[in-house]
Amino acid sequence: THKNAIFIGQITRFVLQRIRDWKRSAPVLRLNFRASSSSSSADDTDSAEVLSRYSDRPWEYLESEEYIERYGSKPVWSNYRRNHKGGVPPQKTRKTCIRGDKICGNPCPICRDPNIIVHYKNVNLLQQFISPQTGIVHDPTRTGACMKQQKLLNKAIETARDCGLLSAQLPHVDYSKEDYSNTHGAVAATPAPFSLSSGELWYPWYGSIKPDERELARVKRIYKDYLKPDV
Amino acid sequence: MAASSFTRCLVKSYFCVKCVAHAQTTTRMFCVSASRSSFVDAPKAQFTDTEVQDILTKITGLDLKKVFRPIRRQLTPPKYKLMTDTELEEAVRKAEEQAKHLLKTPPVLPERKPINDVLYEDQMLEGMDTAKYVFTDINFNVPHRERFIVVREPSGTLRKATWNERDRLIQVYFPKEGRKITPPPIFKEENLRVVFEQDRHEDVLNQCIVQFEPDSAEFNNVLMLTYEDIEKHGKYDLLRSTRFFGGLTWHLVNGRRIDGLLVDMLQRDLMQDAVRLVRLFNLVHPQSESAQQAQTQQATDLDLLKIYAQYESNRAGFIELAVQTYEQTKALSSF
Numbered sequence: 314t315h316k317n318a319i320f321i322g323q324i325t326r327f328v329l330q331r332i333r334d335w336k337r338s339a340p341v342l343r344l345n346f347r348a349s350s351s352s353s354s355a356d357d358t359d360s361a362e363v364l365s366r367y368s369d370r371p372w373e374y375l376e377s378e379e380y381i382e383r384y385g386s387k388p389v390w391s392n393y394r395r396n397h398k399g400g401v402p403p404q405k406t407r408k409t410c411i412r413g414d415k416i417c418g419n420p421c422p423i424c425r426d427p428n429i430i431v432h433y434k435n436v437n438l439l440q441q442f443i444s445p446q447t448g449i450v451h452d453p454t455r456t457g458a459c460m461k462q463q464k465l466l467n468k469a470i471e472t473a474r475d476c477g478l479l480s481a482q483l484p485h486v487d488y489s490k491e492d493y494s495n496t497h498g499a500v501a502a503t504p505a506p507f508s509l510s511s512g513e514l515w516y517p518w519y520g521s522i523k524p525d526e527r528e529l530a531r532v533k534r535i536y537k538d539y540l541k542p543d544v
Numbered sequence: 545m546a547a548s549s550f551t552r553c554l555v556k557s558y559f560c561v562k563c564v565a566h567a568q569t570t571t572r573m574f575c576v577s578a579s580r581s582s583f584v585d586a587p588k589a590q591f592t593d594t595e596v597q598d599i600l601t602k603i604t605g606l607d608l609k610k611v612f613r614p615i616r617r618q619l620t621p622p623k624y625k626l627m628t629d630t631e632l633e634e635a636v637r638k639a640e641e642q643a644k645h646l647l648k649t650p651p652v653l654p655e656r657k658p659i660n661d662v663l664y665e666d667q668m669l670e671g672m673d674t675a676k677y678v679f680t681d682i683n684f685n686v687p688h689r690e691r692f693i694v695v696r697e698p699s700g701t702l703r704k705a706t707w708n709e710r711d712r713l714i715q716v717y718f719p720k721e722g723r724k725i726t727p728p729p730i731f732k733e734e735n736l737r738v739v740f741e742q743d744r745h746e747d748v749l750n751q752c753i754v755q756f757e758p759d760s761a762e763f764n765n766v767l768m769l770t771y772e773d774i775e776k777h778g779k780y781d782l783l784r785s786t787r788f789f790g791g792l793t794w795h796l797v798n799g800r801r802i803d804g805l806l807v808d809m810l811q812r813d814l815m816q817d818a819v820r821l822v823r824l825f826n827l828v829h830p831q832s833e834s835a836q837q838a839q840t841q842q843a844t845d846l847d848l849l850k851i852y853a854q855y856e857s858n859r860a861g862f863i864e865l866a867v868q869t870y871e872q873t874k875a876l877s878s879f
Contacts, residue, residue, distance in 0.1 A: 448616030477730035477739040482617055483750045484721045485646065493653050493759055497690040499704070502661055 371430035375437045380428070388441035389429060390422040390456040406453045409461040423462040431465045433472035436479060442466055448482055589827040591652045591794055599824045600790035603817050604647055607785040608636075611643045649790035653759040661704040669700035678705060680713050688714050711757060722754040731755075731766055740773045749788045771795045780808045793821065797828050803859050806852075810866040819845055822852045832856060846871065 367374040374380055384391075395402055396419050410417050410424035423429050429438065442451050442458075450470060453463040474481040495501055514520055533540065589596050627635065677696040693705040693713055705713065715725050729735055730751055739748050748770055756763035771792050774780060783789045796802050802825055809818040826835035826848070833855035837843075843851055846867050853863035 444616075446616065447618055449618070475724075475728035475730060476735050477744070477748065477751070480616075480744070480747055481751075482615060483754050486650070486753050488648065488651055488758065492687070492689065493651065495656055495689065495759075499690050499692045500659060500707075500710070501657075503663070 365427045365430065367428050368430060371428075371432045372435045372437065374428045374430075375435070383426075388456075389426070389438070390441070390458070393422045393457040395419070395457050402454055404454060405460060406457060406463070407459050410459045421457050421459045421462060423458055423466075431462060431469050433469040433476065434478065435469070436473060439466070439470050439473055439479065443470065443479075448480075588830065589824075593827075596794075596824065596827065597649075597790075599820045599827075600649065600793060601644075601647070603793060603820055603824075604787075604789040605785045605817075606640060606643055606647070608639055608643055610785045611646055612639065647785070647787045649787055650753050651758050652791060652794055655761055655764060656707060656757075656759040659704050659706055659710075662701055663694060663704065664702045666700040666702065669696070671698065672700075673698055678709065678713060680717060682717050688718070707760065711760070720754075724755065727755055727762065731762065736766075736769060740770075743779065743782060745770050745774060745779070745782050746786055746788065749783075749786075767791060768795070775801065775804055778804055778808060780805055781812075793824070797821075797825050800825075800829065800832075800856075803857055806857070807859055807862055810863065813870075815846070815870055819848055822848045825852065825856075 365374075367377075395406070397403060406421065407417070410420035416424065423431060431438070433439075442456060443449070444451060450467060453460065458466065470479065473479040498504055509515065591597075676698065679694050679696070681692045683691075691710075691714065693710050694702055695705050695709065696702050712725055715723055728751070730739065730748065736748065739745075748766070752763060752766045752770075756766070774783065774792065775796065780792070783792055793802075793805065796805055802821055806818055806821060809815075809821065822834070826832070826838055829835055834848075834852045837851045837855060838848055841847065841851070849863060849867050853860040853867070857863055
């Protein structure tokens with residue numbers, strides 16, 4: 314199979330997919346539309362058909378026969394297995410499966426099927442990557458998605474939650490401690506400046522405190538040159 | 545006579561005319577209804593009145609299974625406890641208190657007045673920059689409604705920030721969980737329609753109270769749209785036993801459109817709730833026919849329903865039929 318892998322690496326992406334599909338479901342003869350369109354394996358004719366049939370409405374693919382035949386009712390990542398050395402997988406999946414025209418060996422569950430498009434309206438696909446019990450997005454080490462697709466997934470899930478297509482867990486809002494009178498000067502019109510009416514003192518205790526007589530006499534004696542005549 | 549009306553006041557919070565004459569301390573919480581009985585053009589009941597809140601909490605119901613239904617969150621292994629009967633009752637009582645706390649209605653407030661206050665007009669600073677500068681007071685111990693946020697325009701005017709700018713900036717400096725800086729697209733018409741078709745009104749309302757302040761225009765707008773949709777399709781049960789049922793009832797009562805809700809209650813055999821709803825209607829619209837008739841006849845219970853059906857309702861036939869069936873079943877069961 315190693316020699317097969319080298320040979321496969323030289324063929325274009327869609328022929329590669331056909332062979333893999335045939336290996337998975339051998340008795341079914343799969344007449345993929347891409348195979349019937351151009352038999353030549355030239356890159357430019359195939360790259361012109363890179364746009365999948367479902368690129369405008371990616372949610373339709375999840376109801377189509379080919380999807381059901383390929384995946385059934387299981388999530389798209391259920392039969393994917395990462396290739397790595399040792400028992401513990403690396404904590405981050407690969408950065409991306411597709412660089413330019415080349416696709417790597419064993420691409421992740423989203424990259425291996427060009428009809429699967431990560432879009433915020435594709436709610437059924439997004440739900441497959443969210444845990445049904447906790448509502449948290451699955452880790453890429455669990456699903457096998459490459460980091461680029463995982464980022465796109467995160468963004469799409471966030472947009473879907475903003476638009477209300479996916480349910481989100483929200484905190485409980487407590488209204489008991491807030492005051493909504495809106496009377497403070499910061500949010501209401503600035504109150505008029507305080508002006509003294511005649512006879513009123515600035516501080517209310519001005520009139521009530523009586524100075525010590527001897528202190529008063531001493532101060533008056535010191536400053537007697539500067540006092541106003543009527544004081 | 546006085547003793548019987550006194551007990552009636554204690555058991556049911558309906559009219560107690562006699563209590564006005566006797567200076568009894570227990571009539572303090574019923575003073576709203578007591579005063580109305582003496583004046584014809586009495587003031588309309590407000591949302592914050594004790595009696596109104598009491599009726600709304602009772603109508604909302606307390607379905608523990610719905611309030612504490614399993615939500616999606618980080619799971620822990622389940623805990624099993626062996627309890628005696630008393631401990632079990634104590635646990636149920638605590639759960640009910642927690643549920644009551646969770647079911648508190650969000651406040652219904654009048655729309656906040658826009659802030660148009662210019663603090664200073666400085667021609668010297670005109671054209672100094674093409675952007676506005678916003679100065680926010682970020683002291684931690686200041687309540688958000690007393691925080692000063694001012695804007696220096698490129699024309700040199702120093703003005704107080706508008707409510708939208710205030711909300712945005714307070715979210716920038718003191719972020720609240722779940723709130724976004726700009727309102728998410730779920731509150732647009734087309735997205736709201738999609739969500740209402742999926743019967744997820746409660747999610748929309750939760751998002752709304754997390755995102756907006758209770759006295760803002762967008763908050764009231766979204767609430768109104770949701771309540772309209774619920775009333776159009778008769779999906780009252782979606783909000784029953786949530787914290788939004790009180791708001792829904794208040795909106796409908798103010799719009800004098802309680803027929804749909806009343807019919808729904810009667811269909812589900814919630815007679816007491818229906819009676820309380822009609823009572824709330826009479827409190828909020830004391831000048832209406834049914835309120836005045838009820839006052840003159842001193843009606844209670846099912847008589848209130850009959851009076852309402854006679855004078856105000858569009859679906860009078862159904863209501864009267866339901867009341868009759870209930871009375872018959874009660875009479876049959878008592879034998």
